[in-house]
Amino acid sequence: MDNKKISxxxxxxxxxxxxxxxxxxxxxxxxxxxxxxxxxxxxxxxxYNKFPELINHLFATIYRLLVSFFIALGIGxxxxxxxxxxxxxxxxxxxxxxxxxxxxGIAMAPIFILWFGFGDPTIITIGIIVAFFPIVYNxxxxxxxxxxxxxxxxxxxxxxRKNLFLNVYLPHSVxxxxxxxxxxxxxxWRTIVAVEFIAATSYGLGYMIWDAYEYLNFSVVYGxxxxxxxxxxxxxxxxxxxxxxxxxxxxxxxxxxx
Amino acid sequence: xxxxxxxxxxxxxxxxxxLIPFIVVIVIWEIIVYFGLIxxxxxxxxxxxxxxxxxxxxxxxxxHIYGSLYRxxxxxxxxxxxxxVVGSIISLKKIISDMLTPMLSLFIAIPTIAWVPVLLxxxxxxxxxVIAAVFLGGFFAITYSTMHGIRMVDxxxxxxxxxxxxxxxxxxxxxxxxxxxxxxxxxxxxAIGYSxxxxxxxxxxxxxxxxxxxxxxxxxxxxxxxxxxxxxxxIIGIGGLLLDQLLMRYIERVxxxxxxxxxxx
Numbered sequence: 001m002d003n004k005k006i007s008x009x010x011x012x013x014x015x016x017x018x019x020x021x022x023x024x025x026x027x028x029x030x031x032x033x034x035x036x037x038x039x040x041x042x043x044x045x046x047x048y049n050k051f052p053e054l055i056n057h058l059f060a061t062i063y064r065l066l067v068s069f070f071i072a073l074g075i076g077x078x079x080x081x082x083x084x085x086x087x088x089x090x091x092x093x094x095x096x097x098x099x100x101x102x103x104x105g106i107a108m109a110p111i112f113i114l115w116f117g118f119g120d121p122t123i124i125t126i127g128i129i130v131a132f133f134p135i136v137y138n139x140x141x142x143x144x145x146x147x148x149x150x151x152x153x154x155x156x157x158x159x160x161r162k163n164l165f166l167n168v169y170l171p172h173s174v175x176x177x178x179x180x181x182x183x184x185x186x187x188x189w190r191t192i193v194a195v196e197f198i199a200a201t202s203y204g205l206g207y208m209i210w211d212a213y214e215y216l217n218f219s220v221v222y223g224x225x226x227x228x229x230x231x232x233x234x235x236x237x238x239x240x241x242x243x244x245x246x247x248x249x250x251x252x253x254x255x256x257x258x
Numbered sequence: 259x260x261x262x263x264x265x266x267x268x269x270x271x272x273x274x275x276x277l278i279p280f281i282v283v284i285v286i287w288e289i290i291v292y293f294g295l296i297x298x299x300x301x302x303x304x305x306x307x308x309x310x311x312x313x314x315x316x317x318x319x320x321x322h323i324y325g326s327l328y329r330x331x332x333x334x335x336x337x338x339x340x341x342x343v344v345g346s347i348i349s350l351k352k353i354i355s356d357m358l359t360p361m362l363s364l365f366i367a368i369p370t371i372a373w374v375p376v377l378l379x380x381x382x383x384x385x386x387x388v389i390a391a392v393f394l395g396g397f398f399a400i401t402y403s404t405m406h407g408i409r410m411v412d413x414x415x416x417x418x419x420x421x422x423x424x425x426x427x428x429x430x431x432x433x434x435x436x437x438x439x440x441x442x443x444x445x446x447x448x449a450i451g452y453s454x455x456x457x458x459x460x461x462x463x464x465x466x467x468x469x470x471x472x473x474x475x476x477x478x479x480x481x482x483x484x485x486x487x488x489x490x491x492x493i494i495g496i497g498g499l500l501l502d503q504l505l506m507r508y509i510e511r512v513x514x515x516x517x518x519x520x521x522x523x
Binding site (some may be wrong): 008009011012013014015016019036037091092093095096098099100101102103104105106107108109111113114115189190191193194197198206209210212213219221222224227228229230231232233236237 | 275276277278280281282283298344353356357358359360361363364365367368369370371372373374375376377378379380451454458459462467472475477478479482484487488490491494495496497498499501502
């Protein structure tokens with residue numbers, strides 16, 4: 001890490017520290033009602049004391065997130081590629097996808113609870129559904145955006161199907177696919193937490209804060225939100241960032257212009 | 259005249275093409291239910307009957323829809339105004355916007371629904387909570403895209419305006435604001451999706467809210483009224499589609515695409 005990066009991290013942390021400091025002071029001097037807003041010096045020790053239980057909540061959510069995201073990724077890329085290849089498939093699926101895409105996952109929860117009961121099957125199914133749409137939509141767009149002349153050129157030179165896919169379609173639609181992954185993961189995350197509110201039975205960050213709210217345990221509610229922010233921020237800055245670096249920049253679509 | 263007719267014909271054709279898959283799905287769905295292949299799945303005709311019943315016999319469906327629309331519009335407009343104002347103020351000084359960007363990304367990482375317990379605690383169990391959730395859903399995305407847009411404004415343009423002696427306010431109105439639209443308009447589109455989802459989620463969780471499409475789905479759960487649940491989903495789907503494909507796409511078309519700032523996509 002160079003100096004510039006370190007200083008930008010320090011700069012970024014200052015407002016966050018100030019935020020907690022003001023929260024603490026406001027609650028201490030009664031500007032914010034501490035009974036409702038809690039305060040950082042209560043929240044953090046509380047989280048520390050709950051640590052073993054917290055780990056369970058955390059892993060339950062991460063497990064659901066990963067399982068549903070990767071299933072959605074597989075199905076989404078497969079169907080998206082098909083939609084990109086064949087116009088008729090695109091025409092028949094696209095209207096359905098653009099419509100169902102706007103339905104929030106939490107609205108489907110009551111139906112799936114009825115079908116699958118409370119717990120993982122419901123949460124993971126809804127997670128798959130919501131992550132699937134942004135992925136399939138963007139993969140199809142990406143494949144359709146590939147220059148037809150390139151495909152023809154590859155065909156003339158006798159490129160096999162596998163090679164056509166690996167060397168033409170994949171690299172040229174990768175920026176779309178990465179956008180799809182980004183949006184899909186973000187929606188999956190938001191929806192899984194939301195569905196955990198009403199469908200989880202024992203563990204999960206969403207379950208934790210809703211449960212804490214119902215027992216008027218407000219410092220756990222705030223603590224849970226802080227943990228969520230840190231968790232998804234970390235995922236975005238590490239996994240997604242790496243993915244962008246390794247695909248878009250490597251396959252040159254961004255790189256060429258620089 | 260002729261051009262117009264051609265245009266209408268094309269639009270009509272596109273609409274039919276759009277609707278055909280739905281018709282196919284509805285027919286297959288009806289057949290599946292008729293032969294009882296999947297249990298507890300209501301037939302499209304049953305959902306339609308429910309719609310007629312709730313709409314015309316009990317007259318409550320419009321209440322649900324108005325309840326949701328009112329909260330969405332209020333919360334979303336608040337988010338636009340405050341998002342653009344806050345985003346612009348933060349962007350006035352580069353160092354401040356650099357400092358606040360990580361904090362903003364942290365806030366964006368929080369699912370909007372997670373704010374709902376906090377809002378229930380602080381604002382009560384009613385309308386205010388739902389409107390605030392809609393607001394929060396849109397606010398961070400709009401703030402972020404405003405900041406991003408202002409950062410992308412061409413430095414040469416700024417210098418040119420400075421040299422010709424433009425005042426701060428006129429510079430903001432005629433350079434920064436239009437320049438940031440490339441990022442702001444897609445941000446608004448993203449934000450209305452977030453707000454829309456926050457609306458439904460918050461309606462389900464806020465106990466004192468009586469009307470709202472989200473509430474309708476949630477309360478149907480207690481009567482095992484699957485038709486009403488599906489009807490709610492259909493309304494939400496159509497509503498979301500109209501918002502995104504008609505309203506937001508239209509705004510994109512008449513602004514950034516017309517001005518040639520982004521290619522059509």
